[in-house]
Amino acid sequence: MRIGLIGAGNMARAMARGWGEPVLCSDSGSGRARALVGELGGEVLSNREVAERADLVVLCHKPYQLEPVASEIRDAAKAVASVLGATTTAMLQSAYPDTPVFAMMPNTPVEIRRGIVIYAERPPSAIAGHPPADPELERTVLELFGRLGEVIRLPEGQLDAATALTGVTPAYYALLAEAQVDAGVRHGLKPDVAGRLVAEAMGGSAALLAERGYDTLAMRREVTSPGGSTARGLAELERAGVRTAFQSAIDAVVRPQAGAAR
């Protein structure tokens, strides 16, 4: 399946690197498409040419560009996958009335094939008469995104909440790592050593959490001796309001109306 990327920004680049193949791509003139083609091979094309040449167009522009881009390519695109935030299947169907559409939500670790890609199941509110995806096409698209990490199917009403836990996590973990690295440096560690220690500890902890069936309490108890150093550290995090901070951050990301149709 030949993929064509509309947009060559952060998410397009992460996915293209994850797929690791020459790309057909466009941009709006920044030169990022040229840079991506320089790295992976392929061709810089107009939006229209991308749609004509690709079997699957992946929309990687900003959400507010849905309509102007669709007006250029809707009659040429054979199938469309979107990674646009805050863009429902119904909005995609309305922009591409005669084309099968797939709403996907990846995060940047797709670049190293450790991403989460949330696939919004076609909701009952799908526009009547819009062509349902041929099962074979859907299977191929899911396999394609599956090469970038784990694909998780969810009802579309849960997409915002799920994205608030996955799409933003690289930024949250970068912030947490930075805070820990700074603290380590204050206590005499070199920044690169501290960075490596924190990143490896994060990666290992995430893998262990999966191994423990995502039981956070069990994992926390294993390293928290009564009256010990971890207990003292955790108490400081609680005093600083770490739980409330994460709750508020997630509330700020999830759009208010998402709660209605989970």
Ligand SMILES: NC(=O)c1ccc[n+]([C@@H]2O[C@H](COP(=O)([O-])OP(=O)(O)OC[C@H]3O[C@@H](n4cnc5c(N)ncnc54)[C@H](OP(=O)(O)O)[C@@H]3O)[C@@H](O)[C@H]2O)c1
């Ligand atoms: N970044 C993430 O972690 C993340 C996660 C999940 C989903 N997303 C979604 O991915 C999409 C892209 O995000 P991003 O972070 O990659 O943004 P970005 O870095 O700003 O990239 C947007 C790209 O779209 C191109 N573009 C803009 N208008 C265009 C047009 N009319 N025709 C063709 N290309 C056009 C831009 O061109 P120029 O290079 O010329 O400016 C740029 O290459 C967004 O819809 C976002 O919601 C992002």
